[in-house]
Amino acid sequence: MTSDYIRKQSLLFLVRILILTLPNTVLAQELTYRFSLVNEATTNKLNLSTPLNYENRILPQPKTENLAVANLFLNYGVVSVSLNGSASANNISKPDYSSSLREVYVDYSLTDELNILVGKKILKWGTGYAFNPTGVVEPQRNPSDPSDRLNQYEGRKLLSLGGFVGGSSLTLVYLNDVSLRESKLQSTDHELAVRVYSLVGGVDLSLIAHFKQRQKPEAGMNAAYVVGSNLELHAEVLAKQSSRSLYHRVITSDDERQFFSSYPYVPLYENSGRIFYKLLLGGQYTFESGLNITLEYFHNEEGLSEKEWKQWMRFIKFHNDIQQGNIVIPPALVELSRYNLLWSLQTVSPRGTMRDYLFARGYYTLDAWSFELMYFTNIADLSAVVIPSVSSRLSEYVSVYSRFTLFLGKDDSEYGALFNRYAVNLGIRFQL
Amino acid sequence: MNLKYEILLLILSLPYRIFAQLTAQEILLRSDQSRNGWEAFVVRTQITNYEQGKLKEEGNFEVFIKGEDRSLVKFLNADVKGQYLLMLEDVMWIYLPNTRKPIRITPLQRLMGDASNGDVARTRYAQDYAAALKREETLDGAGCYVLDLTAKRDGATYHKINYWVTKEHLQPKKAEIYLSSGKHYKTIFYDAYQETSGRVLLKQMTLIDRLREGRKTIMRLTSYTPQDIPAKYFNKDYLEKLK
Numbered sequence: 001m002t003s004d005y006i007r008k009q010s011l012l013f014l015v016r017i018l019i020l021t022l023p024n025t026v027l028a029q030e031l032t033y034r035f036s037l038v039n040e041a042t043t044n045k046l047n048l049s050t051p052l053n054y055e056n057r058i059l060p061q062p063k064t065e066n067l068a069v070a071n072l073f074l075n076y077g078v079v080s081v082s083l084n085g086s087a088s089a090n091n092i093s094k095p096d097y098s099s100s101l102r103e104v105y106v107d108y109s110l111t112d113e114l115n116i117l118v119g120k121k122i123l124k125w126g127t128g129y130a131f132n133p134t135g136v137v138e139p140q141r142n143p144s145d146p147s148d149r150l151n152q153y154e155g156r157k158l159l160s161l162g163g164f165v166g167g168s169s170l171t172l173v174y175l176n177d178v179s180l181r182e183s184k185l186q187s188t189d190h191e192l193a194v195r196v197y198s199l200v201g202g203v204d205l206s207l208i209a210h211f212k213q214r215q216k217p218e219a220g221m222n223a224a225y226v227v228g229s230n231l232e233l234h235a236e237v238l239a240k241q242s243s244r245s246l247y248h249r250v251i252t253s254d255d256e257r258q259f260f261s262s263y264p265y266v267p268l269y270e271n272s273g274r275i276f277y278k279l280l281l282g283g284q285y286t287f288e289s290g291l292n293i294t295l296e297y298f299h300n301e302e303g304l305s306e307k308e309w310k311q312w313m314r315f316i317k318f319h320n321d322i323q324q325g326n327i328v329i330p331p332a333l334v335e336l337s338r339y340n341l342l343w344s345l346q347t348v349s350p351r352g353t354m355r356d357y358l359f360a361r362g363y364y365t366l367d368a369w370s371f372e373l374m375y376f377t378n379i380a381d382l383s384a385v386v387i388p389s390v391s392s393r394l395s396e397y398v399s400v401y402s403r404f405t406l407f408l409g410k411d412d413s414e415y416g417a418l419f420n421r422y423a424v425n426l427g428i429r430f431q432l
Numbered sequence: 433m434n435l436k437y438e439i440l441l442l443i444l445s446l447p448y449r450i451f452a453q454l455t456a457q458e459i460l461l462r463s464d465q466s467r468n469g470w471e472a473f474v475v476r477t478q479i480t481n482y483e484q485g486k487l488k489e490e491g492n493f494e495v496f497i498k499g500e501d502r503s504l505v506k507f508l509n510a511d512v513k514g515q516y517l518l519m520l521e522d523v524m525w526i527y528l529p530n531t532r533k534p535i536r537i538t539p540l541q542r543l544m545g546d547a548s549n550g551d552v553a554r555t556r557y558a559q560d561y562a563a564a565l566k567r568e569e570t571l572d573g574a575g576c577y578v579l580d581l582t583a584k585r586d587g588a589t590y591h592k593i594n595y596w597v598t599k600e601h602l603q604p605k606k607a608e609i610y611l612s613s614g615k616h617y618k619t620i621f622y623d624a625y626q627e628t629s630g631r632v633l634l635k636q637m638t639l640i641d642r643l644r645e646g647r648k649t650i651m652r653l654t655s656y657t658p659q660d661i662p663a664k665y666f667n668k669d670y671l672e673k674l675k
Binding site: 032034073075080107112113115117122123124125126127129146147148149151162164166167168169171195197199202204224225226228229230231232234284286288289292367368393396397399431432 | 511529532
């Protein structure tokens with residue numbers, strides 16, 4: 001039997017189960033819906049001196065943008081669907097319209113203790129606020145927007161089995177980004193994640209294991225605990241042997257004056273046997289006034305060391321100097337240098353490019369007003385992102401908000417090198 | 433005094449004698465019954481906040497209660513639809529549909545206005561507090577036991593409560609809440625009771641903020657429905673499956 005045959009038969013089996021169970025479960029239920037429409041206008045103050053994008057020439061960024069996103073979530077019995085439609089416009093490109101199926105899944109109770117879920121769904125594991133090392137099944141997320149205010153995250157295609165006994169649970173998730181191309185089911189690498197959760201002596205404790213085809217398994221745990229009436233503490237750790245993360249080849253060299261004629265990223269530590277771990281330690285404290293403060297420390301062993309970052313930055317500056325005409329080279333190499341700069345941008349990750357970060361958040365509500373201040377800093381270079389925001393609830397259905405994102409640091413620091421100096425967002429949200 | 437007269441006196445005074453023999457903890461346990469009608473039930477709750485007499489905010493919730501220590505609050509307003517608060521004994525989580533994961537929270541984090549999460553989700557004080565009888569006194573014409581409640585465990589919503597319970601029906605009448613700092617945090621008046629399926633249950637309570645002048649919250653328990661609730665609804669990891 002070929003693996004294609006097995007795959008098709010498994011899919012047919014699942015479809016049959018769903019068809020058999022749907023009439024009984026769907027018809028007995030009522031329709032649940034949530035709808036939101038957000039319009040956000042943004043003004044960016046561009047960072048024209050960053051070597052990553054000097055004078056906005058390498059990857060032109062808009063100064064003004066507007067994004068409208070409508071999201072509709074529907075649940076009827078065992079079936080749930082989340083649809084997004086968006087329209088965006090900015091000062092440098094044509095308006096763009098898009099739609100996406102963020103989630104579509106069937107979640108069926110086999111017994112009082114057992115659930116099966118199949119489809120595309122956003123799953124999030126972890127106890128951290130801004131960072132979630134144990135979020136092995138999560139879509140890619142942005143720590144500066146943990147609440148996904150614009151509904152940008154998309155689910156992953158999965159089959160999940162959940163068992164719930166008392167305060168404990170066991171979740172098995174098989175993930176595969178299958179797609180139908182030319183009438184053929186195309187699958188990606190098989191991925192399996194397991195989570196065992198229990199409340200032990202007041203501590204939320206989850207053990208997590210993650211297996212992915214052609215990669216070494218990773219395992220970890222997360223925990224949360226409340227002390228008294230005010231203080232919550234949480235932690236996450238995830239470890240694996242070797243890493244398939246891609247690194248720019250220049251970071252292993254002492255010579256930054258290089259030209260790469262092909263994609264320069266390689267899995268440097270694929271067979272290294274080295275242990276890579278991610279660690280999160282955090283807590284939140286609620287004052288009697290209602291003010292809530294969250295603090296988190298995040299370490300990512302897969303991030304760049306200070307030395308690697310500096311080498312990569314020297315390489316960027318070298319190519320930036322070429323683009324500015326400060327270094328004269330044959331014209332044929334100028335375009336290649338530009339490609340080298342564009343490729344290099346892949347090193348920068350919104351989840352943090354280096355190893356050690358601190359996150360702080362203050363949150364306070366007063367009547368219909370909410371005030372939030374978020375602060376991220378890279379401990380190595382002390383560059384930071386500061387995000388104060390304020391929102392006002394005009395009614396049950398309408399709220400408005402403003403958000404200011406300020407990037408602080410030298411031009412060769414992580415956050416100081418980003419494309420913007422600051423950004424101002426003004427938004428209005430309508431929901432049903 | 434003849435025997436017949438003595439027996440009659442004994443019978444007439446029996447209820448008083450029974451109550452008089454109740455310990456402070458038993459009084460507290462009995463008073464909890466006015467918020468807990470059945471082993472499992474759903475109570476629809478409306479919370480209205482006022483500031484200087486003006487209506488500021490209104491929130492609607494469905495509270496699922498099972499057994500002595502499990503409660504689940506479903507948020508019904510459009511701006512918080514899909515949000516849940518789960519409480520198991522003194523452990524609490526909030527589930528926000530956008531963040532897609534339950535977040536462990538502390539008892540002091542507020543549900544809305546002056547109502548703490550525990551005011552809505554935690555309905556059995558006898559589980560959380562050790563009671564001592566301070567005195568007896570008349571409050572608004574009703575004879576009351578005044579109990580001194582002290583948190584038995586760290587996760588109790590409040591540190592200390594002075595609690596007035598009517599002698600006649602053993603119903604809560606008033607509560608003065610104190611923080612661990614000793615500050616008078618709020619006063620709760622248990623305003624009205626209603627009869628539901630043969631049980632007399634709390635209908636309305638008013639929470640007066642003692643830290644911020646002129647603020648009050650009215651919590652109305654508009655309907656109680658006894659119903660079987662699956663145990664998995666009270667599992668933290670099941671929250672993402674609730675709609």
